Amino acid sequence: MTKIPPGEVIVDLEHVAMRYRRTRHRSSSLKQTAIATVKRRLNYEHFYALDDISIQVRRGETLAVLGRNGAGKSTLLRVVARVLPPTKGRVIIRGNVAPMIELGAGFNPELTGVENILLYGSLLGRPIKELRARIEPIAEWAGLTEHLDVPLRAYSSGMVARLAFATATDKTPDLLLIDEILSVGDESFQVKSKERTLELMNSGCAVIMVTHNLASISEYSDRAIYLEAGKIKAQGSSEMVIAKYKSDLKK
């Protein structure tokens, strides 16, 4: 956290484009592809999920990403998470990335709470030694200390979500990716998890947040971009971008 001075650029996207190829015959079977190849009808169409995107996010900043379904928001998160290499342009990420998306994707119902903390934590790239020392605090925060040695299939869905949230947010990353602010568990836990999210966002990491909840944006972030068909349609202060997005929605 103190390794680089506050305000340093964590995410740097320079003219990033992400091009996908999709077949016109809309099928992904080997048989159809073979027939289409023989008939020489296998023409692909290319489309840009992201087109000429240049953004910078500094430490301590929260960037909200707006846009309709299919505008390229998820692709943007994947490119920043290093899952997708860009077709064009350059992506530079300084430091470690923690995605807070689809909590508990790496969980296994047959394993105990402890085993799942270790598994999920290592999937997020944390060393096992470090994780072992964090088991108690994570469980305590999630209110699951007494259930740690029980297999996850005995947990309620709320308990699973709490454990996932607690594990995912245990450490402040350099870059936090949020796909919709998560509200998990019962009401008191929802308050607690919202507090934790805000705490993480304010603890000096860079944040990229995708959301459809326009009301919550100004609460969390001061800067936003608005994507449409892979291009940046508007960027700037949250208020300005939200206003632009709202007026487009009405059209």
Added chain:
Amino acid sequence: MEIYDSAVKQSPVISQIKAIYKARNLLKILVTRDMTVRYKRSVLGIWWSLLNPIVTTGVLFYVFNTVFRARMPDNTSFLPYLLSGVLIVTFFNQSLITAADSIAHGAGILTKVYVRPEIFAMSSTLSGAINFSIGLIPLTAVLLINGQHPSFNSILVLIIILSMIFLIMGLALFVAIAFINFDDSRSIITIVLMMVQYMTPVFYPISVLGPNTLRIIKLNPLTSMLINFRSIYGGNGSTGWHMWAYMVGSSFTIFILGLWFFIRAWPKAVAKL
């Protein structure tokens, strides 16, 4: 601080092998997960993983020994011959599909978090290797009952397991990409696997094959593995350095080709997950 720069071109295969090595902690956790789920939390435990090869061997033994009254040449004992074959083929078939699926069904993690997908295939393959090693227990028992004593050479089985890991990994990376890209590839792979199984001398002696068939059968890396395995574990049949060279060489080549292909195909495949 780690800095990721998409503009920095990596030398593919070597950098990926390094990345896999760097993720060995995760690999350990994943293998432990597989083992815990399979053994600690199931009632039948270890016996469960032995059930498949033992039942298969039992059925085949009944069919060929009792129904067809087939006899092996040179007084080779049929039961250990069969069991060793079934163990090798089971190791191959099960791990290959599990490893490919660990990538093809890994969307929840692989599209969200930066984890090299090869790690998942590797962990499934290693779990398969552990299952195979457990299968050595009934094989040893059968050999001892037969009056055959595993020799010091048995330790060479480690080289066979290692080759098998390379072979399965390499092929699983091809199969994973096929699974992701083509919905109907699964049925084709199943047919190919069945053919490979019959192209491996599991229940027939090599000596019954004609020269042309023999040439094809010997191209199958599983054949060299099986011949080496039977020779060193229980002393059934002979092998030679060329068999060992072919086994190690072909497996390692397939591993490198699979890795090379996968690194190129993955960026497009991950978008389809």
